[in-house]
Amino acid sequence: MATKLAVLATLVLALLGPVSCQQQQAGYGYGAGSPTPTSSPPPPAAYPPMTTSPTPSSPTAYPPPPPPTPSPPPPAAGAGLSVGYYKDKCAEAETIVQEAVRAADAGTKAGLVRLFFHDCFVQGCDASVLLKPDNDTNPQPEMLGVPNLSLRGFEVIDAAKAAVEARCPGVVSCADIVAFAGRDASAFLSGGAINFTMPAGRYDGTVSLANETLPNLPPPFADVRRLKAMFAAKGLDTVDMVALSGAHSIGRSHCSSFSSDRLPPSNTSDMDPAFAATLQASCASSANGAADNTVVQDYRTPDQLDNQYYRNVISHKVLFASDAALLKSSDTLGLVYVAAFSQKLWQDKFGQAMVKMGGVQVKTAANGEIRRMCGYVNKP
Numbered sequence: 256m257a258t259k260l261a262v263l264a265t266l267v268l269a270l271l272g273p274v275s276c277q278q279q280q281a282g283y284g285y286g287a288g289s290p291t292p293t294s295s296p297p298p299p300a301a302y303p304p305m306t307t308s309p310t311p312s313s314p315t316a317y318p319p320p321p322p323p324t325p326s327p328p329p330p331a332a333g334a335g336l337s338v339g340y341y342k343d344k345c346a347e348a349e350t351i352v353q354e355a356v357r358a359a360d361a362g363t364k365a366g367l368v369r370l371f372f373h374d375c376f377v378q379g380c381d382a383s384v385l386l387k388p389d390n391d392t393n394p395q396p397e398m399l400g401v402p403n404l405s406l407r408g409f410e411v412i413d414a415a416k417a418a419v420e421a422r423c424p425g426v427v428s429c430a431d432i433v434a435f436a437g438r439d440a441s442a443f444l445s446g447g448a449i450n451f452t453m454p455a456g457r458y459d460g461t462v463s464l465a466n467e468t469l470p471n472l473p474p475p476f477a478d479v480r481r482l483k484a485m486f487a488a489k490g491l492d493t494v495d496m497v498a499l500s501g502a503h504s505i506g507r508s509h510c511s512s513f514s515s516d517r518l519p520p521s522n523t524s525d526m527d528p529a530f531a532a533t534l535q536a537s538c539a540s541s542a543n544g545a546a547d548n549t550v551v552q553d554y555r556t557p558d559q560l561d562n563q564y565y566r567n568v569i570s571h572k573v574l575f576a577s578d579a580a581l582l583k584s585s586d587t588l589g590l591v592y593v594a595a596f597s598q599k600l601w602q603d604k605f606g607q608a609m610v611k612m613g614g615v616q617v618k619t620a621a622n623g624e625i626r627r628m629c630g631y632v633n634k635p
């Protein structure tokens with residue numbers, strides 16, 4: 256026990272440094288990358304077919320990792336953004352968003368944490384993920400990209416924006432609302448334990464392209480090298496990446512996101528066999544066999560944002576190859592053990608990493624706008 260603690264203490268110091276107190280089958284795209292694509296029902300009716308998106312034909316055909324730095328590194332914490340940005344401009348803004356998030360159910364709250372991540376990794380944190388398809392100007396925005404088909408929580412952002420606009424029109428960006436909502440959802444789902452301030456002052460982008468999603472958002476079959484490269488491309492290091500992965504302690508996944516490479520009979524994964532059997536049963540239990548069921552990501556505390564995720568990684572009871580991959584390099588493995596060992600250390604790191612992610616490629620008045628409605632760019 257003493258040796259274990261010494262090892263963990265060393266890992267904490269070496270890896271974390273000073274810590275402040277702080278889809279139901281194939282329909283969601285990744286399943287289309289199955290090595291055995293025997294069943295590929297069309298995408299859910301709510302989404303148009305992915306005719307022009309670069310859907311991967313197999314995991315190995317997936318595009319290579321992006322070059323090390325395709326996007327400029329995010330500004331240093333606070334550069335261009337500030338805590339309490341709306342204090343003098345729209346004092347109620349953060350409270351209004353918080354109330355909208357409070358009213359959402361746990362699943363939607365999980366969706367809001369993911370929405371923030373998916374917004375920031377494509378075109379930066381600029382609410383580009385919210386732009387709706389427009390036949391004339393942009394028929395294939397980000398929200399129609401394969402990784403985004405299962406996003407949820409858009410209605411919460413719209414409700415918050417409507418309430419904020421009623422109070423202070425034209426002042427609060429959708430990008431900031433997404434960031435506040437991700438922060439607030441994290442707080443609610445952790446019972447208030449993850450509680451951090453989110454700098455604001457982002458402007459909304461005007462560019463949103465479905466074909467930028469696959470190259471920028473890590474796929475569930477990514478290995479650890481690709482994961483590190485894709486986070487580094489956004490200015491996020493390995494500590495940030497491992498900390499943020501703890502978000503997989505909440506929410507759900509479609510079976511199509513992991514069944515082909517992780518479940519029997521085609522799997523060669525290191526998943527715990529009993530856990531795999533449970534998932535297989537849940538994924539197969541549709542009435543007509545065609546549905547793409549969803550399962551909880553954290554089989555123990557599915558609605559709590561906590562460090563149970565890291566225990567699940569260690570016990571090989573996680574859904575994705577990308578989750579399991581965190582045991583495959585010594586630095587990520589060490590960080591997984593540290594997070595599993597100390598809830599508090601991980602909570603602090605998670606908050607810091609969310610703030611850092613919120614600084615990725617932030618837009619300003621020079622290259623952005625304050626949208627009037629989050630789903631549409633402003634008409635001139």
Ligand code: HEM
Nearest residue numbers: 278366369372405473474475499502506507508509512577
């Ligand atoms: C490390 C690379 C990551 C990969 C490969 C990945 C992949 C995925 C996939 C495939 C799903 C399931 C989608 C579905 O089938 O419905 C998912 C769900 C989710 N992810 Fe990630 N993710 C990653 C990182 C993150 C990060 C950084 C966050 C947030 C900080 C996050 C938050 C979530 C949440 C909350 C869900 C559940 C969403 C819901 O229930 O609606 N993920 N992720």
